[in-house]
Structures are given as C-alpha cells and as structure tokens.
C-alpha cells in the first residue's frame with residue numbers, strides 16, 4: 001500500500017527532528033522535506049572551501065550522524081543482528097498468528113521501550129553538581145532494572161533507569177558530538193578554542209537537562225567519574241563502552257554476570273539481574289558496570305589524568321581488557337565468538353531474507369562491521385560506510401555518500417501491513433512485556449552459589 005507522508009511508528013528512537021524506526025530500520029527525517037535537500041546535501045559535504053559554519057548545516061549533519069549511528073548499532077553488532085532476526089521471524093508470521101508471533105521479538109523490543117516507565121523528575125532544575133546513587137528495582141513488566149538516583153545538595157531531583165534506549169541514545173549522542181568536531185575541522189581546517197568552548201557549552205546544556213535523561217544518563221555517569229577528561233575523551237569512552245556492551249557474545253555476557261554478581265549487595269534482585277544477562281539479555285547492565293569498573297581500575301592502578309587521556313586516544317579497548325582480566329575475566333571478551341554469533345544471525349537472515357530486510361542490507365552490514373572494527377566513530381568512516389537513503393517528511397529521499405542501492409520508500413510500503421500490525425500490538429501492555437527471570441527463580445547465579453558453598457564445605461571437612 002502507499003504510505004501517507006507523516007506516518008511514524010511507536011517503536012522508534014525518540015529524537016526530535018528525525019528517528020530510526022526499529023520496526024522497519026527506516027530512517028525518517030520528519031522535520032525536513034524536499035525543499036531542504038540542498039541544505040542536507042551541502043551539510044553532508046563539509047569542506048574547507050566553504051570556511052563558514054552554518055548552524056542549519058551543522059544541525060542537519062549531526063542528525064544524519066545520530067540516526068545512522070542508531071542504524072549501525074542495529075546492523076553491525078551482535079545485539080542488533082539478534083534483534084533483526086527475531087523481528088523478521090515475527091513479521092513473517094504476524095498477520096497469520098497475531099500476538100503469539102511476537103513473544104520472542106518482544107524480548108528485544110520491550111528493552112527499548114522500558115525507559116518511559118522509570119523516568120521521574122522530582123524537581124525541575126538544571127542537573128549541575130550532581131551526586132548519583134544506584135539501586136535495583138523489580139517490575140513485573142521489565143524484570144530487574146538498575147535505577148540511578150540523581151541528587152543535588154542531598155535532595156533527590158530525578159531518577160531514571162539504565163535501559164537499552166539509554167545506551168543506544170548515549171552512543172548516538174557521542175557519535176553526533178564527535179561528528180560536530182569533525183565537521184568544524186573539515187570546514188575551518190581545525191577546531192580552535194572558540195569552537196571547543198561552543199561545543200562544550202552546548203554539551204553541558206544537554207548534560208544538565210532533566211527532560212533528556214534517556215540521552216544523558218550514561219554521559220552524566222561518565223562526566224562524574226572522569227571529570228578531568230576533555231569532552232572529546234569522554235565521548236570516546238561512552239562510544240567504546242556502549243559498543244563493547246552491544247557487541248559482547250552471549251558467552252562473555254554470562255562471564256560478565258559472574259564477575260558483577262559478587263559486587264551487588266542486594267543478592268535477591270542481583271541474582272535475577274545476572275540470570276537475565278546469562279540469557280543474553282539486559283546488555284545495558286554491561287555498559288553501566290563498565291563505567292564504574294573502569295573508573296575503579298584507573299584509581300586502583302593510579303593512572304594520571306594525562307596517562308588516562310593517552311590511553312583513551314590510543315588504546316581504550318586494551319585498557320578495558322586489562323581491567324576485565326584484573327577483575328577475573330580469564331581472557332579478554334572474544335571478538336571471534338562475537339563474530340561467530342553475528343555471522344550466524346546473518347546467515348539465518350540470508351536464508352529467510354523475505355521482504356523485511358532492505359535488499360543489500362546484509363552485505364552492507366558485514367562490510368560496515370569490518371570497517372567499524374578499525375574506525376571508532378561513524379563520522380570518521382562516514383564516506384565509506386554503506387548506508388540506506390534517508391526518507392524526508394514528504395517521502396523524498398537523501399542519498400548516503402556510499403549508498404545501499406535500494407528504494408527505501410517502496411521497501412517500506414512493501415512491508416507496511418505487517419509493520420503497522422506490529423506497531424499496533426507494541427502498544428498493548430500485555431504484549432510489550434519482557435520475558436525475564438523473576439527474583440527467586442533458580443538460575444545460573446544460584447547454581448554458582450551452590451558450587452561455591454559445596455567447595456567451601458568440602459574444604460572444611462577435609463581439614464585435619
């Protein structure tokens with residue numbers, strides 16, 4: 001069917017001017033139409049010849065980098081491929097089976113939607129001079145969740161969850177701001193102090209905005225734990241840790257669960273949280289603990305601010321690996337097993353390609369994943385990444401510099417009936433639930449405690 005311009009689905013990134021639709025993988029810029037095409041095309045080609053910073057162009061470029069980062073998270077990580085596979089299976093059965101086709105796909109979708117349920121702003125103030133504390137809570141709908149409480153002068157001003165959306169948005173924001181540095185450098189030949197100050201001030205506004213907790217909570221935690229690092233260094237920390245979390249193999253997620261289990265004081269909810277991780281769910285938990293554990297490790301080994309900055313510039317993944325091995329990982333998280341999981345889903349998707357994956361996406365996904373293994377930021381690889389066209393509000397299109405040659409509008413129209421059914425069901429609270437391990441349910445964490453206890457008892461009995 002022909003889709004009316006203006007249609008947007010529920011399961012999308014909540015960005016103001018555009019969004020990535022997780023139901024279709026389509027990028028929609030609803031604040032731009034054909035009349036803005038020239039502006040966006042020019043924005044995508046920053047060059048020293050212009051030598052002028054045009055705010056509308058910077059905005060358009062930032063939006064492209066932000067939404068394409070969401071797209072790349074979805075198509076180049078272990079988490080994303082699993083999401084796409086489960087979504088494709090669900091969409092292929094949805095018309096015939098309705099709700100029952102969605103149970104597995106909802107595991108992943110509900111993780112994206114959970115953020116709204118836990119956001120509370122108690123005082124409308126700017127989030128400066130913050131102290132954060134975290135705890136666990138349990139909800140029948142979402143399972144065990146980490147909640148961060150934000151205090152100013154001992155007063156609770158806001159609280160929010162560490163959700164999958166908060167990881168996806170933190171990552172997209174990190175790439176967007178790094179993209180702005182890149183855009184300025186391409187246009188002015190470098191980033192001078194005035195531009196550093198301008199971008200810093202703009203970022204501080206985002207950090208202090210209590211209405212944008214899904215975007216800023218991870219950045220707030222990184223700013224609190226790494227206050228002496230420059231914004232650019234902190235952006236790299238966020239982008240690297242989020243990607244590690246999104247890309248970890250399920251085996252390493254289970255090892256990670258074992259490592260963090262001992263540091264969670266609330267054993268009842270902690271076990272439930274870690275049992276979920278052992279099932280390959282709740283990757284957001286990994287990003288959260290990586291921030292805390294990296295901070296603690298740096299304090300413990302006594303790295304100076306300068307050495308931390310140098311490590312961030314040159315070898316951040318190796319620093320994270322060293323930290324993990326210090327904490328009990330026997331070997332660093334395995335890229336090879338993550339690749340194997342990614343390739344397995346890729347193969348499964350190829351076999352059942354159907355109409356729910358834009359032609360060319362899977363080949364581009366494998367290519368982009370390889371490219372992002374060496375280039376950390378979307379903006380740095382932007383001209384080489386193979387990306388789909390962007391749809392504007394009137395359904396005109398913007399071409400990516402190195403594009404997937406397929407018609408995104410007709411692809412969307414082709415799968416519209418199934419996707420709109422999924423969107424309708426996604427608003428049903430009975431459907432939008434995450435199947436999870438409830439507290440008290442026996443799982444790998446309880447088994448681990450039993451083994452520890454048995455060993456301890458044996459040791460005592462063996463003593464003369």
Ligand SMILES: [Zn+2]
Pocket residue numbers: 013014015066070168169172
């Ligand atoms: Zn976003």
